[in-house]
Amino acid sequence: MISLPDTLHPYEIKSSLDTKRIGKTIHYFEEISSTNDYAKKLAQNAFEDGEVIIAGTQKSGRGRFSREWISPPNKGIYISLLLKPQISFENITQLTLFTALAICNALEEYVGINLEIKWPNDILLNSKKICGILTEISGEVDKINHVIIGFGINVNFDKVDFDDTLKNKATSLKIETSKTQDRKKIIQHILTVFDKYYEDYLNGENFENILKQYKSKMTIIEKNIVISIHNNTPASGTVIDITNSGALKIKMSDGSVKEFLSGEISLNPILD
Numbered sequence: 001m002i003s004l005p006d007t008l009h010p011y012e013i014k015s016s017l018d019t020k021r022i023g024k025t026i027h028y029f030e031e032i033s034s035t036n037d038y039a040k041k042l043a044q045n046a047f048e049d050g051e052v053i054i055a056g057t058q059k060s061g062r063g064r065f066s067r068e069w070i071s072p073p074n075k076g077i078y079i080s081l082l083l084k085p086q087i088s089f090e091n092i093t094q095l096t097l098f099t100a101l102a103i104c105n106a107l108e109e110y111v112g113i114n115l116e117i118k119w120p121n122d123i124l125l126n127s128k129k130i131c132g133i134l135t136e137i138s139g140e141v142d143k144i145n146h147v148i149i150g151f152g153i154n155v156n157f158d159k160v161d162f163d164d165t166l167k168n169k170a171t172s173l174k175i176e177t178s179k180t181q182d183r184k185k186i187i188q189h190i191l192t193v194f195d196k197y198y199e200d201y202l203n204g205e206n207f208e209n210i211l212k213q214y215k216s217k218m219t220i221i222e223k224n225i226v227i228s229i230h231n232n233t234p235a236s237g238t239v240i241d242i243t244n245s246g247a248l249k250i251k252m253s254d255g256s257v258k259e260f261l262s263g264e265i266s267l268n269p270i271l272d
């Protein structure tokens with residue numbers, strides 16, 4: 001049997017892509033600094049809503065909180081979506097939430113696994129991270145110019161691909177399923193599911209249904225957690241709910257109730 005190389009060229013991805021908006025234009029690079037950085041460059045000129053940037057590897061892949069995102073060649077999915085949704089700034093968290101849900105549902109369906117979402121948008125498999133999303137926005141107060149949604153999925157990483165700090169926190173689809181996964185098919189599936197959610201969202205579909213599904217993938221409701229916000233001292237409390245705008249509602253340890261639109265959470269090691 002001849003095995004074809006596992007490449008992600010635009011014509012292969014497009015060959016069976018059933019989308020209205022996402023991926024009509026796909027930019028592919030065997031190697032790039034960061035797909036989010038390239039999307040930012042594209043956004044300086046005219047672009048279509050839903051352009052997709054894919055890389056075989058990234059030399060300076062970025063995660064949230066300016067962390068490095070490791071991107072071993074041809075083993076992961078490194079993608080950015082360049083969008084220009086006609087929505088207000090306060091609805092961006094909803095966009096981030098349904099992106100996580102779309103990726104989560106697409107992976108569960110295609111790979112046949114059960115996943116968990118760690119608010120706001122990490123995806124975990126067997127309690128370890130397999131996907132992270134970096135959303136970057138540009139615009140003025142009342143008008144969004146563009147949104148870049150970059151996501152990285154650890155698809156066919158082997159254990160040696162993770163450094164010591166990540167070994168216990170991250171994993172890959174291949175490690176957990178003992179099977180090399182088809183990155184092209186996974187991308188096609190995710191783009192198709194995302195396209196549907198995006199269309200519904202832009203057409204004013206009620207967010208409640210998305211939120212309900214999102215909450216069913218979360219395991220931290222009623223748990224004691226610690227939340228860190230960039231440069232601030234971490235605070236602890238009990239998660240009450242996710243609000244309709246996607247904020248995490250927490251009963252803080254001093255009894256006050258606060259809503260957070262971003263941040264990084266972990267289970268409180270003292271109480272849980």
Ligand code: BTN
Nearest residue numbers: 034061062063064132133150152
């Ligand atoms: C996180 O910290 O969890 C978010 C990680 C996002 C990584 C992706 S890989 C494709 C895109 N390009 C980047 O430089 N980062 C995002």
